[in-house]
Amino acid sequence: MNNSIPSLIFVSVCAIFLLISLVKTARRKSAGFISITAVLTALSVVGRIVFTPLAGFKPCTAIIIIAGVSLGADAGFICGALTALISNIYFGQGMWTLFQMFSWGLIGVLSGILSSQLGKYKWNIYLFGAFSGVLYSFIMDVFSVIWQDGGFNLARFIAYAAGSAPFCAVYAFSNVVFLLILGPRMIRSIERVVLKYGLLKEN
């Protein structure tokens, strides 16, 4: 198919990103890092489950960004990828699990890399939250198109993007709301716990 080259590049870039992140996180970490990352992941999974009555209004992305900002890119990736994998035990596994693992993992890594920038001004993190809502929606649309056509079909992509635009807006808005309410308090209390018990100290 004539459109298959860009989609092949896209898919292979995603696969390489997942592989590199897996290899980078395979190193053994301190007990404190493991337990606090597990707690953040569990919070994000539980958030996805208990906020079901408020359709589309999920704190997952916000918590992944908080994990990335306060604990680094490794924790962001692990939190994002595992949130998708484990919450889909409750919501149903499928091909989309891989796409979600990729997009949430990417958001976690980005927030870890940009953490110094995001902490500098108050508005940066909210902007990043809105941006990651759009990014998540965009990546899911691109994957759906590639999976269905075996190549990139612009007409179908536009139709999907138009169909998912309301959800995209809800994602972006809810990320900003959750970061606004949860963000400062959660980052502060994570810092406090890490400092008090020396959780990230390698021994």
Added chain:
Amino acid sequence: MKKFSQLNSGVLFLFFLSVIGITMFTQNVYLRAISLVISIINACFFDVITDYFKDFRFYLAVFLVITVSNPLFVHRGNTVLFYVKNTPITLEAMAYGANFSLSMIAVLAWFRIFSTLMTAEKIVEIYGKRFATLGLIAALTLRYVPEFKRRFAEIADAHRSAGLICEDTWFEKVKSYLKIFMSLAEFSFEKSANTAVSMNARGYLLHKRTQISHRKFQFNELLVLILTLVITVCVIVFSLTHKLSTSFYPSFKTDFSMLPTILFTILTLIPTSFELEDRLKWHLSNAKN
């Protein structure tokens, strides 16, 4: 107990990976149809057939929507059925949609069996060795999630009885949910410190990890592993040499070759054969008495 689900979890995972991968990436109509039909046969043996019938309307809707909507986006193909505002609606595009939705339904059906057989422990068993940190975090998370759910309900009850929760407007609802969530978070951060301290006290990172399960690799598992690998390689080779290709544009043409089709049927029938063997043995031993 189900015999097939007691196989080595790595072998099981490889089996599902191979079946779902072939179903998803092959374009061959016959292989996809076989995959769908046999997934339903397998479902009879793993008690998920009732879920199938519950989802039947959803599957039908998926099939219809994709089949009808595909010609709206793709206008290639020789057989033009009719025109909508000067854009041709072709039979081939519709056939492509039908073929794609067939594979999607088959994949969904296989994933249902996958999630009943591959329990959380098995997933941890596979990833625990290779990705030690990731596996450990996954195991901890799987333990935390039910506990946090219960704790969330408890905190919600406490808040409700104290009259702190207001569910009148949507915004009030979000605010009170977040209040509960934040108390849960504060509580669980303290708990994580506790976990870390006890992990260190038990000597985490001091030695290499040891494995609990020392089960030997059995003949059955070896058989399934070899069958899976050989058949997957065979199907890949046949599809790379264009013996299994299907082309839709400009006109519909699908290839049929005997060997990979039969081999794929055997591969997908493995779970059923395990269960059949078990039931036959049971009935025979009953008949003797």
